[in-house]
Amino acid sequence: MPAKPTWKELLSGREPLLLPCAHDALSARLIERAGFAAYSVGGYALVGARHALPDIGLVAFGEMSAGIRDIMAASSLPVLVDCDDGYGDAKNVARTIAGYEAMGVSAIFMEDQRAPKRCGHMAGKDVIDAEAMAAKLRAAVDARRSADLFIIARTDARAVHGLDEALRRAEIYLKAGADGLFIEAPQTIDELTRIGRTFQGVPQLANMLEGGGRTPVLPPSELYRLGFAMVAYPTSLILRVARAIENALADLKAGRPAGKNASVDFEAFKDITSLAHWADVEQRAANSRK
Numbered sequence: 065m066p067a068k069p070t071w072k073e074l075l076s077g078r079e080p081l082l083l084p085c086a087h088d089a090l091s092a093r094l095i096e097r098a099g100f101a102a103y104s105v106g107g108y109a110l111v112g113a114r115h116a117l118p119d120i121g122l123v124a125f126g127e128m129s130a131g132i133r134d135i136m137a138a139s140s141l142p143v144l145v146d147c148d149d150g151y152g153d154a155k156n157v158a159r160t161i162a163g164y165e166a167m168g169v170s171a172i173f174m175e176d177q178r179a180p181k182r183c184g185h186m187a188g189k190d191v192i193d194a195e196a197m198a199a200k201l202r203a204a205v206d207a208r209r210s211a212d213l214f215i216i217a218r219t220d221a222r223a224v225h226g227l228d229e230a231l232r233r234a235e236i237y238l239k240a241g242a243d244g245l246f247i248e249a250p251q252t253i254d255e256l257t258r259i260g261r262t263f264q265g266v267p268q269l270a271n272m273l274e275g276g277g278r279t280p281v282l283p284p285s286e287l288y289r290l291g292f293a294m295v296a297y298p299t300s301l302i303l304r305v306a307r308a309i310e311n312a313l314a315d316l317k318a319g320r321p322a323g324k325n326a327s328v329d330f331e332a333f334k335d336i337t338s339l340a341h342w343a344d345v346e347q348r349a350a351n352s353r354k
Contacts, residue, residue, distance in 0.1 A: 071214035089138035121180030142170035171214035217242035260291025
């Protein structure tokens, strides 16, 4: 297997790095087959798909890392992982970073929310003191074995204290050692513009939450022009999958066959799940006994 490009190498091109969010192994495999260079795993989609729970801090590192391990096994692409709030204080952060780095994660982001955390586009969240978050980031930087593990600092202060405070915190987090920035839930194009302009030269992530998020959903080319090197799509797949399942169940209940192009066929799914590879493994093992 060729070595994966580092996250910094992925960001060195002249176009934004698009990051669909995988919620399970199958979606990760499909992202790779679709030709994307990398992908992300976010709490909203993973917790919803694996546990049918909302993203409100109900699932911690052990459960999250188990799900992420299964997802990563299905794809050779570099992956950005949501570390939530690090699952505790500095020592928990250090353990989280060490665990994900050992699994082969290429990049992580960690937020400054106060526990219990919530999805960044939900109401009712709060943030910890900026210096407490800076201490967590310093612990994360100290815990990684290689500088190739890309650490993105996320602040949710925009929704709680306004954009000025979010920008102030971003400066603090960069000084603490963050490699990139993720200012969550700006509410207008003007705010996106100001964020991109304030941190020119710093890799920044724009979170395009389709289906009712607070941030305007813009084309990747426009976000790149504004200064965002990474564009994440945390809900695009899981929300569409949920609707597809609802529609399929309605068809079954009504006795309707699947419509044209409503699903892949049996042969296509065998290809997606690499049946030919496993059949070859089985055949070679059988031939070796002869």
